[in-house]
Amino acid sequence: MPLDATIARVTARIEARSEQMRSTYLDRMRRAADEGPRRAHLTCGNQAHAYAAMTGDKDTLAEGRAPNLGIVTAYNDMLSAHQPFETYPQVIRAAAREAGGTAQVAGGVPAMCDGVTQGQVGMELSLFSRDVIALATGVALSHNTFDAAVYLGVCDKIVPGLVIAAATFGYIPGLFIPAGPMTSGLPNDEKAKVRQQFATGEVGRDKLMEAEMASYHGPGTCTFYGTANSNQMLMEFMGLHMPGTSFINPGTPLREALTVEAAKHALSITNLGNAYRPVCDVLDAKAFVNGIVGLMATGGSTNLVLHLPAMARAAGVALELEDFDEISSVTPLMAKVYPNGLADVNHFHAAGGLQYMIGNLLDAGLLHDDVKTVAGDGLSLYTREPVLENGAISYRDGPRDTQNDKILRPARDPFQATGGLKQLYGNLGHGMIKVSAVAPERHVIEAPCRIFHDQESVKTAFKAGEFTSDTVVVVRFQGPSSNGMPELHGLTPTLAVLQDRGLKVALVTDGRMSGASGKVPAAIHVSPEAANGGPLARLRDGDVVRVDAIKGTIETLAEDFDSREPVQADLTGNGHGVGRELFEAFRQNVGLASNGAAVVV
Structure with a gap:
């Protein structure tokens, strides 16, 4: 061939x-x-x-x-x-x-x-x-x-x-x-179900711990x-x-x-x-x-x-x-x-x-x-x-035929025609989205945004019942210069619950999601990051944000967006504790996420 x-x-x-x-x-x-x-x-x-x-x-x-x-x-x-x-x-x-x-x-x-x-x-x-x-x-x-x-x-x-x-x-x-x-241990879908039940208070920490230990065993x-x-x-x-x-x-x-x-x-x-x-x-x-x-x-x-x-x-x-x-x-x-x-x-x-x-x-x-x-x-x-x-x-x-077509299919008859990864360009910056586990009807999300500067604030708002309508959750100041670009995997159960309640939900961040992220559309690695004056720093609560994984765009429809001054967050708390002091030189010299967020090459 x-x-x-x-x-x-x-x-x-x-x-x-x-x-x-x-x-x-x-x-x-x-x-x-x-x-x-x-x-x-x-x-x-x-x-x-x-x-x-x-x-x-x-x-x-x-x-x-x-x-x-x-x-x-x-x-x-x-x-x-x-x-x-x-x-x-x-x-x-x-x-x-x-x-x-x-x-x-x-x-x-x-x-x-x-x-x-x-x-x-x-x-x-x-x-x-x-x-x-x-x-x-x-x-x-x-x-x-x-x-x-x-x-x-x-x-x-x-x-x-x-x-x-x-x-x-x-x-x-x-x-x-x-x-x-x-x-193989506890099936992954059962583990995910328990995580969501814990997020909504349906089960206690004892059941969560039991499920996690049965999975990672x-x-x-x-x-x-x-x-x-x-x-x-x-x-x-x-x-x-x-x-x-x-x-x-x-x-x-x-x-x-x-x-x-x-x-x-x-x-x-x-x-x-x-x-x-x-x-x-x-x-x-x-x-x-x-x-x-x-x-x-x-x-x-x-x-x-x-x-x-x-x-x-x-x-x-x-x-x-x-x-x-x-x-x-x-x-x-x-x-x-x-x-x-x-x-x-x-x-x-x-x-x-x-x-x-x-x-x-x-x-x-x-x-x-x-x-x-x-x-x-x-x-x-x-x-x-x-x-x-x-x-x-x-x-x-090796095998020339799949032994289970619910898990593995030939290229001529795949689960979907593309790999499900798209780069995103627009007035909010340059990022990417993975949609291989995202339902097709969620490949385009347009909704007012809520701005957060850490994932714990998102969880707090969720527990307070503040998400009652379609929302693009923006978590900024999570890039490599801000705080080392931590994974925001802890948001997955919370956002999945909102989505399961019938809301249109998306995440936009200059941070990372885990390799285990899944069914919630997430525009990630957005650069330039907010800490360096990137476009996410100019977003405000209520701005309409559109994440379009079909066209490959990420943008806000706010009319005065380009004329706004970027917000500057207080990042002094990110520089000490649990060894963070030792990595100041890394945060100061790291490259763009779109180029690999590298320090040594």
Whole structure:
């Protein structure tokens, strides 16, 4: 099947836009690679410090002929998704020895859980943690003792931060090793029902806690299709995982065998051998286009619209919101996974998962097959699925037919014709909206607005019974310069209740919504943000606001809007407490949300 014309055109536009930046990046990577194995440039004293504690591996390391693998880990046991990584280093070291190489933990990176910090002050550090993770990875790899790296990370900001760093060290190979999703617990629709019942006072906190604990109940990623699982999809579509590894549950023999296989493979693609495959060759414009196609086809997290531009720039690729919009316009929504449906990622994987989806999208001409991946040449390698035979990994052809068309459908007969992501332009700024879970009759909302400066004020107004008519809820001063751009996921149950009562409701914000946001239309990431004098700062209560996901517009109909002075909020309270003092430099130097809200790239 020939490549879709729109996919080809968008890719060519990205390549042309990125030509100078990409050329400069690749030139730096080639010159670094030409210097040869990094350890060759260390003195004996440098190396002695690096190998001092490596009992049993010192001689191999000192000889310098065998590849040395750097492990960058985001392990902590407060994140269910990252708890399995506790034992990965010992598994990887053993696998490396068996393959004739060595492996060392290069360093750890922080990994915060947005599920823990939702609605809490700590969420104001969440987005910036991506940049901290990239910086921490840079410190870990700066010791120059590694011929390849493996990255142990799963969740929201962790994978993007690790990718930014992997691209920065793009002259060495890098491979991402996942931990997999937890087994299925309380169905997501039942959990959501209890949340709404709690929001309206129908049930108490004891029932809410019972439902939450039954949903989030064991090691692995949360099973809904939020940012963490969207990240895992992305790593497979972009060729940074070994094929078929994203959604294998933790604690299973297949999961451990895949970790062993990944470690051995990473050692096989270093500059010391004949199959050198540096990250800079994997992360090109085609890989990022493939990632965006995967995001649209699966109905993935809106957070990746922030992360992908930042990740791409680290590899010399310039992405714009128009690229997401156009790719979405030709990419069919093939999956229905909560919050877009009732299934979870385990059900999605059982129905055929990413192997089915990648094969089907390749057949439809919507993906680039002519890409380099960590597994070899061609994305078609990722239509295979791993199986465990006699204790070793082998691959077989993945499913060609969906096993459940209520969860996964072919591109020719999708759930909807487009990916459901639209960029929004208008006199209120530049933002985006995800409508894959929004009913068609709610794709256009026009109503008077109510202005709030934090999500708690919205909840207070709701409890006071102040929402009695159609309303566009505007929550401003939530951008990266204001307070780190926290997710406003805590508004989802409240707004959903209003919508279920028959009101037309929409959210407009310069902040973020979670990867788990769903059926309420939300114009998010609006920039320039209010704190920088953006248009949202000129809105007043009662102004009629129109959010049109069909035309791609976001505007107010107020006649004197352009002549108003922007409101200035008191943001002094955002600068201290729970570590916020440490991030003042980030808030002062962060870029526009439309460009990825990046600090370090």
